[in-house]
Amino acid sequence: MTGRLAILACGGALPVMLARAHPDALHFTLRGVPSELAATAQDFPLERIGALFAAMKEAGVSRMVFAGTLVRPALNPAEFDAEMMRLAPGLMAAIPQGDDALLRFVISMFEEQGFEVLGAHELLPGLTAEAGLAAGPAPSEAELADAARGVHILREISPLDIGQGCVVAGGQCLGIETVQGTDALLSYVAAAPAALRRGQRGVYVKAPKLGQDLRIDMPTVGPRTVAAVADAGLAGLIVAEGKVVLMQREEALALAAECGVFLLSQVFE
Template sequence: MSDLAILSGAGALPVTLANAYPEAVRVVFHGVDHAMQAPLAQHRFEKLSVLFEDLKQRGVTRVVLAGAMSRPALDPTQLDPFMMRLAPRLMAAMQGGDDAILRLIITVFEEQGFAVVGAHDLLPEITVLDGVIAGPDPSDAQLADAGRATDILLALSPLDVGQGAVVSAGLCLGIETLQGTDALLRFVADTPEHLRRAKGGVLVKAPKRGQDLRVDMPAIGPETVRNAAAAGLDGIVVSSGKVVLLDRADTLKALNETGLFLLGQVL
């Protein structure tokens, strides 16, 4: 039995972790989509004390949160005493952005004696490395667009808005918000041509300044690449070592098929 528990949301990352750590406890939550296979430990957010007790009885000392997980719709009638005591802190955190909620989650697990580790700590190879990963070398103009997108993300970091921005010929065509990167790219794809100075553009993905990468590391995957291509972009620039590359083989295949470049940089 492993001392590790994978707290699963949707997507491929929890499955990748489970394949790499087959003895880990696989935790899924009521109302949260997931692709994990049995054996599963099923729990409710409203009854965290039951989750904590279960993990401790299984000998778990480390937890990793992986996969997309939207804010849960809590059922007040199901709240256990622990969640009732936590409610004021949770309500205060929910008035902020995702970072505030995630910081509270980390704090709560640490208060219960668990170490919160990042998926990249367990699988260092899943992050994008420095340099051109696929496609042609970006031009000076494309690098300038990436630099402007990076400046925009850094300026917005204190506001806890998003982890992605698109710039084309110096114009910001969109910023990632609560709806996510795919929604951002669909928005860019719908931008009328007369509002764009030129064809092309660059998507930049990077963590917010001071973001805790253990629970909310930015990620890109094959759908990101295909949606970027559909939006008429030339490539994607990410913060090297701080962005997860999901479904690596499929993502590289999508990059080769679309001709987009993927560049890792220290941002």
């Protein structure tokens, strides 16, 4: 018999969506990491991760999902329990290597305890953007060429573990997503001189890094992204089919149509 599902809930709407779809799931949060499921969750400081493991096992959890935006909490080594003391050297070694290395290590910590780690997309059918033009006008050949250039850029920087998005206009890269995130990138592009776009509006491209474990930190777009793309004067956004979460789908697609920007999903070679 399959054991219970646990949602390790961080910020944003995704944990709430999972909780609604899986009402029997148990909720856990990490102290210092905001979550909309906080009221129904058991809360544990990351320093006492051994206690979290024990609580999950005692509750009969065998499957778990990380959900939402994770804000790294500050750690107090004086409060480490025995399990965190054991894991700390590996954790500290992973942190400077970038988010992907860190998140892979976090997954391995739970797998080592016997938990099956699932991706949110495995528990919420239809969560990712399907192939094709979802909203807005069809992109021009020039915009598709800019998208192809954006895909190439993201593939080239993947080993550096920098980010999951970039903006290209007229073949010119106007910005790459870094730790500041999508909003910062698109606000920077909005403020850039129009002449840099070489006569094109430009496109925003979103995709996971090569080899990224999609069970955690899957790229995400939603109404806020669509609004920022429109505010930046871009023609639209192109995302990797089946590998980018589309949050608040109906609202995002309606907003794209209203703003006249396209949302296209395709396989990225």
